[in-house]
Amino acid sequence: MSEVGLVTVGVSSGGLQALKLLLGSLPADFPLPLLIVQHLAPESGDGMARLLADCCAIRVKEADELERALPGSAYLAPANYHLLVQRDGLMTLATDGYVSFARPSIDVLFESAALALGPAVIGVVLTGANSDGARGLAAIKAAGGVAIVQDPADAEASAMPAAALAATAPDYLLPLAEIAATLQRLAQRGRGARHV
Amino acid sequence: MDEAADRVQDVEVSLLLEGVHQVYGYDFRDYADASIRRRLAHWLAESPFETLSQAQSQLLRDPQLFVSLLRGITVNVTEMFRDPPFFKTLRDQVVPFLKTYPFVKIWHAGCATGEEAYSLAIVLNEEGMAGRYRMYATDIDEAVIATAAEGVLRLSEMQKYTRNYQKSGGRASFADYYTARYDRAILAAELKSAVVFAPHNLTADAEFGEMHLVLCRNVMIYFKPALKERCLALFDASLAGGGFLCLGMKESLERRALATGYEELVPNMRIYRKRYV
Known part of the structure; x- marks a missing residue:
């Protein structure tokens, strides 16, 4: 049985609505941190994090450099920075070049999580019109983590979930509305196992 | 695994x-x-x-x-006028202080391929400081330094750089600063004349003396806290009283050893001024 300690989420076009529903469905005491890459224009501020914070029970904020990822909290990658996570649960930022045409890149977050925390990671690919996240989700799977993909038929933009499906066989292929409940089940199962 | x-x-x-x-x-x-x-x-x-x-x-x-x-x-990705609001603040609020000195020395640590160094040169030249400053632009990687010194960029980036330049308060036409040749943009000689590119290793080498401005943006985010502190101590030792320290937009002096010796010039722009004490 996988031990679960961290949820990573990748989302692109259609992301605001998708994140409102997903994060809005999680209770304040959701036992895991969520690290999120939403593709953004380079000079976007933290407006999206503020907006989501207002409509979610869990805490939502932009990730700061070397900030600890806490349970019941969702952290968005800042515009123009990659977001990574260390084995000790601290988040780091990077200005490496675009990966999969994006910065922040979902692949970077997912790969760093897979490298740092292996089987303790749940990767979630949601709506989007590109293929970022596919390689990263495969890395999470290969490291023993759990892969969840939004059903492309249910996604506002189907390309990104479809690319993820082509890259790896997910553990769960779900409509958006069912993902929060699945995360809660997985989190309960892994609770106390390996916290970050 | x-x-x-x-x-x-x-x-x-x-x-x-x-x-x-x-x-x-x-x-x-x-x-x-x-x-x-x-x-x-x-x-x-x-x-x-x-x-x-x-x-x-x-x-x-x-x-x-x-x-x-x-x-x-090693990271060697950079762009011209990354974070235009930062360069606008530098132009509007730091340069006026720098202009009060007869001659200004600048250390740009971790310059990678030089785009930010040249951006800064453009700002200084446009603000009337040509001939009144010297910039030491350093990086750990000698090959990267050689590339930086050439001042040749990809032509395909120029559209984005032009937008950045305009947003940063540029006073001229960005096209004046380069000559297009095939798929390359060759930066104007006037931007290179006051910049000295040199290798410098932040993990081992010593400080530079009496700088008025030190820029080190998005370099220390790759370092563990102890090495961050070492770098900050180097910058502090390099800066004259009243000098400026510029960090990346997601970096901060908060909770750092030398925080008390500096004041933040403009909130959220990561521009700090060293107190005279």
């Missing part, structure tokens, strides 16, 4: 970084975990080796191979 395999990978990373330090003098032992692991994993995937320990034997003997690793693990 089980715990044991995890542990072996940790050991491999730290042995390799230790070896690299002893053989080549490059110290990545204090680089932040997440980035270095990801980069090593990518380098390994592109290499003929299956594990880092397998690669290590050749890496420590073959300088050419080491250079490919060095390329892989």
